[in-house]
Amino acid sequence: MNRIEFIRNEEKKYHDFCYTHYSLFEEGSWLAKPVKTVMDLMEIFDGKHHIQVLDLGCGVGRNSIPIAEKLKDRHGKVVCVDFLESALEKLNVYSSNYGVHHIIHPEKADIGDYCIPKEQYDFVVAVSSLEHVESEEVFEQVLHRIASGTKLNGVTCLIINSEVQEIDRVSGEPLDALMEINLPTDYLIAKLHHVFQNWEVISELIKPLEYEITRNKKSILLKTNAITFVARKGNET
Template identity: 75%
Template sequence: MNRLEFIRNEEKKYHDFCYNHFSLFEEGSWLAKPVKTVIDLMSFFEIKNNVQVLDLGCGVGRNSIPVAEKLKNSYGKVVCVDFLDSAIEKLKFYSLQYGVEHIIHAEKADIGTYFIEPHQYDFIVAISSLEHVESESVFDKVLHRIASGTKPGGIACFIINSEVQEIDRITNEYLDALMEINLLTDSVLAKLDHVFQNWKVLMELVKPLEYEITRNHRSILLTTNAITFVARKGNEK
């Protein structure tokens, strides 16, 4: 098993555990509520019908289900992409539970190779997912696909973890951060600024975060510089 396979296996175990032990919007985990920035951005589409949304790395629908609820009466669609079977299965279950199964369209795929139709989406969301593509070059390609896939006037919203560290809570030992790509914060910002240079940047924020996770019954402190980047594509003349 190579390093990429090992990391993805560990991430699968971690996410499968979360999805099986915590219900969507249940207090006590990161599934408890959607990302506020994502929900706030839906205000841009309040008077628009047939809004097309793409959620890359959707998980069980923490963001896509609240987004779909806002589109119930406007004939919108939320395409949800995730690599994990457990995520797609739970997403379908929750979409039925919350009455948005006609809006949610779940697709099992690797976001690193997922084809995005040019000028297809009003709103593309990638929350803590792009750092899980297999390489930096794939990361760059996905950014360009997102830029191409956004409609004129549409919005792209990212949260990307950078400079991630993992520390054993008992021994204080620094561990190998199990992240497919772990870029410097300045490098990620430079890439975003380059790809979206002709867009209107609505938000660019770097926030140091730390939280505890459990890997193989081991308590780990994970620290990161979380980058929030939101940009709006210019309208065609």
């Protein structure tokens, strides 16, 4: 098993555990509520119909389902991409429970390989998912696909972890951060500005975060600089 396979296996175990032990929008985990920035951006589309949304790394629908609820009477569509079967199974259940099954369109795929049709989407969302592609080269390819796949005047919202550290809570020992792409913050921001040059940057925020996760029954402190980058596509791309 190479490093990428090992990381993905560990991430699968971690997410499977979360999806089994915590229900969507249940207090006590990061599944408790959607990302505020993502939901606030939906106001841009108020009054508009046939809105096409792409959620890359959708999980069980933490953001997709609230987005779909806002679009269910406006003939909207939310394409939800994830490579975890367990996530998509839960997404199907939750989308039925919340009455948005007809709007949610799950697709099982590695987002590093996923083909995004040109100028297809009004809103593209990727929350803590792009750093899980297999290489920096693939990461940049995905950014270009997102840029190409966004409609004119469409919006892209990316939340990406950078400079990730993992520390054993008991011993204080630094651990190998199980993140496929772990780039310096300034370097990553420069890359975003390069790919999305000539776009209108709506929001750019760097937020240092730390929180506790459980990995293989061990308590791990995860530290990261979380980058939020929101931009609107202009006439020149």
